[in-house]
Structure formats: C-alpha cells, structure tokens
Amino acid sequence: MEKFQSDVVIAGIGQTHVGERWEASLRKLAAEAILSALKDSNGLRPGVIYVGNMLAGSASRQANLGALIAEDVGLNGVEGVTVEAADASGGAALRMAYMAVLSGAVDVALAVGVEKATDIIGSDFEAFITQMLDADFEAAQGLTPISLANLLFYRYLHEYSAAHTSFAGFPEIAHANAASNPYAMFQSPLREGVYQAQAAKDEQALTMYDIAPFADGAAAVLVTRGDKLPGGFSHPPVRVIGSSLVTDSLSIHDRHTPLVWDAARISIERACRGAGIMPKDLDFFEVHDATSLHAAISLEMAGFASIGEGWTLAKPEMIGLNGQIPVATFGGLKARGHPLGATGLYQAVEAVLQLRGEAGMNQVPDARLGLIQNLGGMASTAVAHVLSR
Amino acid sequence: MEKFQSDVVIAGIGQTHVGERWEASLRKLAAEAILSALKDSNGLRPGVIYVGNMLAGSASRQANLGALIAEDVGLNGVEGVTVEAADASGGAALRMAYMAVLSGAVDVALAVGVEKATDIIGSDFEAFITQMLDADFEAAQGLTPISLANLLFYRYLHEYSAAHTSFAGFPEIAHANAASNPYAMFQSPLREGVYQAQAAKDEQALTMYDIAPFADGAAAVLVTRGDKLPGGFSHPPVRVIGSSLVTDSLSIHDRHTPLVWDAARISIERACRGAGIMPKDLDFFEVHDATSLHAAISLEMAGFASIGEGWTLAKPEMIGLNGQIPVATFGGLKARGHPLGATGLYQAVEAVLQLRGEAGMNQVPDARLGLIQNLGGMASTAVAHVLSR
Numbered sequence: 175m176e177k178f179q180s181d182v183v184i185a186g187i188g189q190t191h192v193g194e195r196w197e198a199s200l201r202k203l204a205a206e207a208i209l210s211a212l213k214d215s216n217g218l219r220p221g222v223i224y225v226g227n228m229l230a231g232s233a234s235r236q237a238n239l240g241a242l243i244a245e246d247v248g249l250n251g252v253e254g255v256t257v258e259a260a261d262a263s264g265g266a267a268l269r270m271a272y273m274a275v276l277s278g279a280v281d282v283a284l285a286v287g288v289e290k291a292t293d294i295i296g297s298d299f300e301a302f303i304t305q306m307l308d309a310d311f312e313a314a315q316g317l318t319p320i321s322l323a324n325l326l327f328y329r330y331l332h333e334y335s336a337a338h339t340s341f342a343g344f345p346e347i348a349h350a351n352a353a354s355n356p357y358a359m360f361q362s363p364l365r366e367g368v369y370q371a372q373a374a375k376d377e378q379a380l381t382m383y384d385i386a387p388f389a390d391g392a393a394a395v396l397v398t399r400g401d402k403l404p405g406g407f408s409h410p411p412v413r414v415i416g417s418s419l420v421t422d423s424l425s426i427h428d429r430h431t432p433l434v435w436d437a438a439r440i441s442i443e444r445a446c447r448g449a450g451i452m453p454k455d456l457d458f459f460e461v462h463d464a465t466s467l468h469a470a471i472s473l474e475m476a477g478f479a480s481i482g483e484g485w486t487l488a489k490p491e492m493i494g495l496n497g498q499i500p501v502a503t504f505g506g507l508k509a510r511g512h513p514l515g516a517t518g519l520y521q522a523v524e525a526v527l528q529l530r531g532e533a534g535m536n537q538v539p540d541a542r543l544g545l546i547q548n549l550g551g552m553a554s555t556a557v558a559h560v561l562s563r
Numbered sequence: 564m565e566k567f568q569s570d571v572v573i574a575g576i577g578q579t580h581v582g583e584r585w586e587a588s589l590r591k592l593a594a595e596a597i598l599s600a601l602k603d604s605n606g607l608r609p610g611v612i613y614v615g616n617m618l619a620g621s622a623s624r625q626a627n628l629g630a631l632i633a634e635d636v637g638l639n640g641v642e643g644v645t646v647e648a649a650d651a652s653g654g655a656a657l658r659m660a661y662m663a664v665l666s667g668a669v670d671v672a673l674a675v676g677v678e679k680a681t682d683i684i685g686s687d688f689e690a691f692i693t694q695m696l697d698a699d700f701e702a703a704q705g706l707t708p709i710s711l712a713n714l715l716f717y718r719y720l721h722e723y724s725a726a727h728t729s730f731a732g733f734p735e736i737a738h739a740n741a742a743s744n745p746y747a748m749f750q751s752p753l754r755e756g757v758y759q760a761q762a763a764k765d766e767q768a769l770t771m772y773d774i775a776p777f778a779d780g781a782a783a784v785l786v787t788r789g790d791k792l793p794g795g796f797s798h799p800p801v802r803v804i805g806s807s808l809v810t811d812s813l814s815i816h817d818r819h820t821p822l823v824w825d826a827a828r829i830s831i832e833r834a835c836r837g838a839g840i841m842p843k844d845l846d847f848f849e850v851h852d853a854t855s856l857h858a859a860i861s862l863e864m865a866g867f868a869s870i871g872e873g874w875t876l877a878k879p880e881m882i883g884l885n886g887q888i889p890v891a892t893f894g895g896l897k898a899r900g901h902p903l904g905a906t907g908l909y910q911a912v913e914a915v916l917q918l919r920g921e922a923g924m925n926q927v928p929d930a931r932l933g934l935i936q937n938l939g940g941m942a943s944t945a946v947a948h949v950l951s952r
Binding site for chain 1: 590611617618620621623624625626627628629630631633634639640641642644645646647648649651652655659662663665666667668690691693694695697698702806807808809810812813817825826829939940943944
C-alpha cells in the first residue's frame, strides 16, 4: 500500500509468441522479450533485472536466472534476481521493479517474466504445477490446481445456482480477442456452440474450454521515473499509479469460505486506493482467468459484481472490448496462454498497449485507466497494479 | 549502488540450529527463525516478507513460500515473495528488504532465508545443487559446483605457486569459532594436523576439510527505519549503510580469467563506497567460504590481499577473532554450515550480534563496522552489505 502517488512509468515493453516453444530455450525466450523492450524504450539501460519465474529450478535445473539473463542480453554485471510467487511471479517482479525505482536505488528497472513449461513429461508436469498448492496439506492428498479448481467450481454452481453454460462468455470473448493478437497461443475464436455442448455434457466440471493452457513465453517491461525518459521516446508514457501484493493461506481449508478470495479483493482495493480511484473508474481489467471460475470470482473480488454473480457478466456488452469493463483484451490466460511466471508481465505489456492507444484491433476505446491482476496458486498471492495514460 | 546514506536499521534477528534437520519441515524452520526475530525486535510487525530460498521447488515441491510462511507465522495477508539467486538468495532477500524500506512502501520488512537440503536422495542432490551453475554449458558437461571449485583450486595452486597445506588456517579458524556457536553444525575444532595430513595426500584437490557442508536451517532479520524502532527495543540498533548486488556470467568460461571474480570485487567496492568507508576501516568480514578457495579469492576481491595472495592470510593473527580482519566469526559456511538460500541471512544475524556486542565468546573486540558477502554459484551473483553500530 503506497502512501503517495509516484511518478513511476513503464517506458518499454516486449513479448514473445506464447505457446509450445520447443525450439527456444529459457534464455532465448527471455532475451527476445528483453531486447524488444530495450528497443521499444529507445535507449533505457536497466540497473536491475527482476526475473519472474516459477519452474526453472524444477523443470530446467537452472537457478540464478538473474545472472544468467543479465549476461545473455549484454547487461553484464547489473543487479539481477529471480522473484517467485507461483504463477503470480510476473506480477511480483513488476512490483519489485516499481519499488526499486521508488527507492531511488536505481533509475531504471527491468521486470521480465519467462517460463518453459511444456518440455516436461507426463506426471512430472502435474507435480511441478502443483507446487503452487500446499505440498504438505493439499498436494499430499492428491489435489492439483485443476482438480482443486474443479471442486470449487462444483461448489460455486451449487451455492449460487449458476449453470455451467452461463460461463460461455468468458472463454468465447477471450478467444475472440486473441484472434487478433499475433503473440497469442490460440489465435482463433471458439466455434459457436462448442462450449455449450461440452458444458451441457459436463454440467458440474470445468472442461478444456474453461481452463487456460500452461505454456512457454516471455514478456518484459522497463520501469523508470518520468523525468528519466530518453529523448527520442516516442510513445505516450504509461504511469504506474497503484501497486499492491497481498497473500492468503496456501490451503483453501484455512480460509473462512472457499469462494471469497481475500487477497484478490484486498490487493485491488489497495492498488485503487493508492491510485486515488474507484474500480468503476477503470476502463479495462486484465483478469487472471486461469479458469472460467477464476474469471467470475476475480470480477466479484474487484467489485464489478456482487458475490456469487460474477458469472452474470460473461457477456460481450459487459466484458467485451466495447463492454462496460473489458477483460482479457488480448485473449487473457485462456487464449493468449498462461506461461505461469511470465503471465503477469504479459498483462502489463497488454495494458500498456491499451493505454498507449497501440492495441490495434484489440483497442478498448479511449482507454485511460487499466487494472491488471496476477494470482499465484488459488489466489494465495495476489498482485494488482493500476496503470494510467 | 546507493546515492545516499540511509537510516535503515536491522532491529530484530533470529536463527535456528544448522544441520541435518530431518525432524523439521521447511515452514517449521522458517517460523522458528521468524518468531525469534519478532521477539528480539520487541514489537515490530513487518509489512512484507522476502524469503531467500534456492531448493524448495525442486526438493520440496513447494512454490509460493511468501504466502506459505506469512500465514504460518500469523502474519496473514502481508506481502510476501521468494527471492532466488542460488546460494546468494539470503543476501538478495536482505537487499530486497533494505530497498523496500528505502522505497517508503513499507515501514518494516522481514528477510528470512530457509533451506531444506538434506532430505534429498543420492544423485538428485548433485542435480539440485548444480542448478547454481549454467545448466546448458556447465552442468551438461558433468560439472558440479564442487568439481568446478576443484578445477579452479588446481589452477590457483599452479598460477600462484601456493601449497594446499597453506590453506589450513581457513577451516581451522572457522571450526575454532564454531565451537562456541550454539547454532553451528560443527561445534568442534578441527583436530590438529588432520587438515595437513589430508592436504598432503590430496595435494591438488579440495578435501572434505575444505568444503562447506550443505545443510538445513533458517535465519531472519527485521529491517526498518531508525525512527520506527519500538519503545522497548533494548539492543543497540545496527545500521545498514552500504548495499550492493552485482552479477557475473554463470559460466566460468565466459570470464576473462577464472580466478578473478568481478562480481565479488565490485559488490564490495560499491557497498563500501555507498557506506563512505574503505575496506581497511572494517572490523570484520563474514566471508562466503563455500570452499577454502572461496575464502582466499574473496579476501583478494575485498582488497585485503593482492591477487594470488589470499591464502597468505590463513593465519590467526590475520583472520582470527583478534586478527587484523576477522572472518567467519561464528564458523562461516565451513563450520556453521551452508544452508544455501539461508546462508546470507546467517551472515547478517552474526554481524548484528558482533555489532551489538552480543557475540559472547565470539566477540570481535570493539566491532563497529562489518562487511558481509554472500555469493551465488561461482560468484555469478555477489551481494555485499556494510553494517555499522
């Protein structure tokens, strides 16, 4: 929670194509995103690199990514560490960059999220992904993030008398937006009726159309102060006016109710309060739609719907690009893809494109204020940032 | 590199016994250190927790330690993330805490290092530890941190015409200091002559007497501003007057010479410059003695010896508690033990004890200025802090 509005800006963005990037190594993905961001900034040189990553130790047997990536992009010697908070690692890295610039210790900070998730074979993959849950009390019982989300979805439908088919708008709008995002994993709309048909068959369980694909990818942003922008910087600078990171218990059983995600709610409240705005002032919301359930609950936690009514927003007039509160404007986790520790920085890059007015066919009309929220585990970590044109 | 001296202080310390802690889980170790630090501070409550850890994902299948540990110690909801830079993770977490307080975003930051390294079986252990090297260019050739250190040691002896037996003072002094440290893994002196006998046999290779034991443990410090100290705080506050984190290539073959560790050198130069002091002003140096070679090179990089002459300091009158520049005052990595991501915070806790004058039998007389340096991999990451009474 910040006590003052700052002059911190994002002045450089880069991203790679999301997907099964078997041809690209971890360092190659990171370098591609970083070099794009450096070029986009027209001459900034970071004094520190924060790497958002969840799986490199487990899946690539590689620690110390800060040093690895700094050297690989020709920034030899600069400060660099990995920041990890499960699939909120990217958002957490952005927050570190923000705080580093605020502290005055550096003028320019680079936050890069990178993940190689698809080279892992079979049961190892479930074990690696399940690191985001509580190893002693959840994973030990056989839960995985998807099976846990399924249990919660079942409960949600029961508690709030919602029908599975009512969630169709979340993936349908995400896929429609991803169709014009050249970096997205799935650049095609969902065919009409496929969600409904599958949801009618699996009335009480999330289907593949509800669940974001884990993927490879990297995204990067350069954070600096407004007075440090390079001379030839040709984009409208985008200010970071609110920032918050809040934790909750890892285990769902330790919460007062499983369908109210306090960290998601509080992080947005604090980021908005820091920014001096109300959620209703926002022009769009990059939501952490790891599943359709995540989308519904996140909209409730942000205050765009009452508890138990998030699913009623799953319509183009509400969350489409021209709707009341557009979400997943470049496809979200569901259709752009979910490269775990990189996801939070894809959200940041996409929000910057919106606020610069450079979002092309994905542009939210007259976007001036955007919220991005990145969740780790079942919202055990929640990171929220408010960005402003 | 800071531009100004700050009023950042360490006002709470805690540590656990280092060793093979098979009876204690990751969260239990962290909680023990944190609760000690909270008690020691007499009432501080952190707004953020930075967890220094290297192996939890690989070895314990547990990510998101920030959220996990926050809840486990009753700090539900506070900001929390993992900071990773191989075995410099603890030092990196301390630096994050320092910058968070500097930024004004929080009044109190907690840095905790925790590692569970000894539950791992057989060849998995080498693979996990080797994550600190370059997976693609070093580990893929069969190198491990110890085998690489051995190659460098062989080269060092050749280049500088040093004898293996000349390094005896490093472990002997470390063990002598650990004998009166109740938290140390090895609380006994080395028997006279054992190092020499083994070194005479293995003239050109590091022996078990040269290599710090990987271990379990946790250590924590509370960082705040001088004006936020609680009323009843009964210790002399210790100021953080210099802080720096510098990277170098992961692969040794990418450096201009393998025996000059630029990151180690530059991080100390910057931390001392930020503090407005020269290394000769320091009263002690908590060195990252992962091997005897590390101790020798670190002393050279800090400027206490010329290049190639660090080994000449391995004598009580130079580095003993009453020597010119005491090192490893509570046993160092070699005898206190090396709990990887926790090591940098053990160094901080030990330095605070020295500067408070609470080091008991390990007290460096009239200690006013201390340097701590934590290295990640073969000094691919180097973190240096200058602390002052």
